[in-house]
Amino acid sequence: MQTRIVQTDGLKQQILEAGANDGSAPLVLLIHGFPELGISWRAQVAALAEAGYHAVAPDMRGYGGTDKPERVENYSILHLVGDMVDLVRALGETTCTVVGHDWGAPVAWHCALMRPDVFTAVAGLSVPFQPRSPKGPPTALMRGLSERLGLGEFYISQFQTPDAHLDFEADVAGALRRGFYAYDGATPDDRRSTGFLAPGQTFLSAVPDDAALPPWMGESHFREYVAAFTASGFRGPLDWYRCIDLNWRLTAHLQNRRIAVPAVFLVGERDPVRVYAGQHEAGLKDWIPDLRSQTVLPGAGHWLQQERPEEVNAALIAFLKTSK
Template sequence: MCEQEKKKLKSMSVSVSEVRHQRIRTNGIWMHVAEQGSGPLVVLLHGFPEFWYSWRHQITYLANQGYHVVAPDLRGYGDSDSPLSPSSYTLLHLVGDLVGLLDHFGAQQAFIVGHDWGAVAGWYLSLFRPERVKGFVSFCVPFFPRDPNTRSLESCVRLFGDGFYICQFQTGNLIAPMGMEIIDYLETPANLPLWITEEELQVYADKFQESGFTGALNYYPWEGSKVTVPTKFIVGDKDIGFQINGIREYVTGDFKNFVPNLEVVILDGGHHFIQQEKPEAVSEEILSFLRKFD
């Protein structure tokens, strides 16, 4: 690993010497993975706009508890390949990538943990290939049954307005005043949240400066099917997605109709990037789920 990369990793809660990095071939792409430990395989799937680094608080913790922890950069992110065509980012592609990852490590089954888009990938791996998932922990994004009468973009506009970031991603040209880039138009917060430092934020900035956002933006389901694998859903009560009208009621009600083997945990004071905001609580919730399979 080069000296520049070592400096980037210096602010992490895991040391460079403890985490191994490699690129593996899966489903026609090269995927970068960070890994540590030995034992049953636990795969940590990041969300938008992140990469493996978002699990920096959980990797060593779980490895020290006797697990082989693997945190990939999903296709389009970090040091993994970024196919140019949006048609290369379907859910079937994501599931195929993960099946190839499990095959690479010789694991017939693995524990899957996903946040945000990583949760979506985990839901559909559990739906399409349940025999490969020993247990699934989803953060922030519940499983929704496919509704052929509802389009996701229309739902976003209805719930959040056409200025919502996902809605802007669909236009091809992000909405901003004439002559301005979207990054210049967005308001810069006066202070960072307490759960991330300037140095940690710079790790993300450096990586996306290097890789670009094409792959990540190209991200932006099976009618009547249920997810039958054992699942734990964790969400912060302050998460914007959880506060949408009807979502809390769905998570605590009808959600179990589509995920019968489900445990729901709502963390007080938690927001969307909860594995970084409340790392100890999240790590303990993951471990308590994994321990049920011992």
């Protein structure tokens, strides 16, 4: 397993990789979410390489060792998908399987939706494919959902403000600890996040002060996250959220388009994301006709590939073997 910098058309990308990179092993891209890094896939990179694949987990645009453009609009879904197209080509390949978790799942779904010639199979973890709504921009729909449910302000609405990242940067270790704790399967129900915030609360202040690291997160691994986000900050990662309305405007041409390539979806039974995105799980087959499996892991939370690495590895390898 090695870390290196790859120069693509648009930016320099830092990748974690293992397995033959001479074209003899099928390429698998592993796309992380927020607030994670390529190292979030370490267990999968090792297992996939052992199974005969070239596994590559990049730090995504705005994260870790990868370039961080200054302008908010440079974090659109078109840029994020384009980065992965560029990376496949820079690695000397023409096709690959793409796997995404959290924010990385929408990127992976859109890779398959936009460029099925390149991304010939897709796996989504924790966040189901959500088709573009013709009813209007997402932030307006989110405000309406909050009002209907009466649960408070949705955290993504707060992330739209230009200075939202400063709250995370004020105490990087504390912010990461709270984030991982709030969405972990081992956290008690009454202490996990719902994604909705009472008046005066923020994403971080809503989490108990005594939040502990999840059972799967060792101190040395946690220090890697803290060091990376201390160096790179949270502006770029939150710019992904600030582009969601822009993404809606840019993808009108994809309205009602379905994902045609083979796919699988995995989600933790106790993942808080299901509170607000779980409604899309029931209709996945309508939008992904070749959905090979849809698995709910009992007791698992949001950080699926790190909470349940053996189960995720087994599911991915089984899928890769049947989606050739």
